[in-house]
Amino acid sequence: MTTRVIANGEVSLWSEDFGDPGAPPLLLIAGGNLSAKSWPDAFVALLAEKGHHVIRYDHRDTGRSTAIDFATFQARPYGFDELVSDALAVLDGWEVPAAHVVGMSLGHTIGQLLAIDHPDRLLSLTLMLGGALDVDFDANIERATSGAPSADGLPLPTRRFLDVITLMSEPVDGPEAELERRVEKWRLLNGADLPFDADEFRRAELRAVAHAGSFQEPINHHMIPQPPVSRGAELAGVRVPTLAIQAMRDPAAPPPHARHVADLIPGARVVELAEMGHALASAVHEPLAAAISSHTLRTPHRVTT
Numbered sequence: 001m002t003t004r005v006i007a008n009g010e011v012s013l014w015s016e017d018f019g020d021p022g023a024p025p026l027l028l029i030a031g032g033n034l035s036a037k038s039w040p041d042a043f044v045a046l047l048a049e050k051g052h053h054v055i056r057y058d059h060r061d062t063g064r065s066t067a068i069d070f071a072t073f074q075a076r077p078y079g080f081d082e083l084v085s086d087a088l089a090v091l092d093g094w095e096v097p098a099a100h101v102v103g104m105s106l107g108h109t110i111g112q113l114l115a116i117d118h119p120d121r122l123l124s125l126t127l128m129l130g131g132a133l134d135v136d137f138d139a140n141i142e143r144a145t146s147g148a149p150s151a152d153g154l155p156l157p158t159r160r161f162l163d164v165i166t167l168m169s170e171p172v173d174g175p176e177a178e179l180e181r182r183v184e185k186w187r188l189l190n191g192a193d194l195p196f197d198a199d200e201f202r203r204a205e206l207r208a209v210a211h212a213g214s215f216q217e218p219i220n221h222h223m224i225p226q227p228p229v230s231r232g233a234e235l236a237g238v239r240v241p242t243l244a245i246q247a248m249r250d251p252a253a254p255p256p257h258a259r260h261v262a263d264l265i266p267g268a269r270v271v272e273l274a275e276m277g278h279a280l281a282s283a284v285h286e287p288l289a290a291a292i293s294s295h296t297l298r299t300p301h302r303v304t305t
Contacts, residue, residue: 005064006057006093008086014064015057015090019048024123024296025096026052029087031105031129032221035063037208038104040280046289052100052296057090059083059106061220063212070220079224084113091121100296102126105252105278106221109133112261113227115240124299125238126292128245129278131253132261134232138225141165154260160188160251161278168217175215179205182217191249191277200282235264242268243295245288247276269295 003016016036026047030038036056047054058065060078068077087110091099100123103111108130115125131137135154143149144156164185172178179202186201209215242265246258255272262268271291276284 004093006089008089011060011066011082011086013057013060013066013086013090013093015055015093017094018044018054018056019052021053023048023051023053025091025094025099026054026292026296027087027091027096027099027101028054028056029101029103029107029110030056030059030062031107033059033062033218034106035059035065035208035211035218037063037204037211038280040204040282040285042282043280043285043289046285047292050289050293052293055090055094055096055099057086059221060086062218063208067218068220070223076223076225080109080113080227083110083224084117087114088118088121097121098123100124100126100299102292103128103130104280105129109227112235112238113231115238115242115265116231116234119238119240122240124241124243124296126243126245126295127258127261128288129247129250129253131257132232132264133227133235134229134264135257135260136226136229154257155254158251158254160192164188164251178215178217179209186279189251189278190281191247191251191275191279193249194275194277194281194283197281201279232264235261236266238265239267241295241299243291244268244270245291246270246272247278247284248272248274249277252278271295 006013028039035058039056044054061067098121101111108127111125112133140156150156172181182205183198183201187196190196244258244262246255258270262270
């Protein structure tokens, strides 16, 4: 395992790898306001054991990557174009011409944009815990909050997800209270059916805090506007082999959101994980890694010189 700090213009991106550098590369793109450490070490090790050279990185404004203060900018300092550029910079920094890409939540959106705009850099795409580009997620949160019906026929975020938004907006006093709030956030996101191990997530949060060197919760990604929903139509042109994983207890993107994005991408497949919520609890590591690996092994490894 080695680390690299990669420059993308004025932004520095912290990254690290697992596994054999000669194995097919797999890039993990984390969720919003989450660092590389949101991919649990045990899960990443499983992917490496299944024959991948795994690379994970800190989004800008998380972990050890460059952080900025949104409040100092009159205009938004960056959006999804820059986050897509960061992912490409990480591939360049590891000298990877093309990789299997796994996008979670915010990474779900970045993955779709990569497949549309930079298909030559992807060997395959796995999407999970998010919505298709034609879904207005911000508007859906507002509808769920107000009790308005869905505008697109897809399920809105559930009460558990709305409770997370409320929880994270409330002030807390001191690091211990902040830690317990984060654990409660993951309990809500974990879903109603899968047993929740509070100590597991407490340890994970402490590792993330130690990595970042701060208890300050990143929030800048909440201020990035979603891509125009019109970009959803462009998914019909995607030819990257795609897997959409449906976490059946995901309170943010309940079923059939994965089926919807798969219907938009020609040839895409869906795998359902019955007890999984919007979290990477240890109980889902093996079935999730198996689903991803089964998909990537269907795709021949391109070697580009």
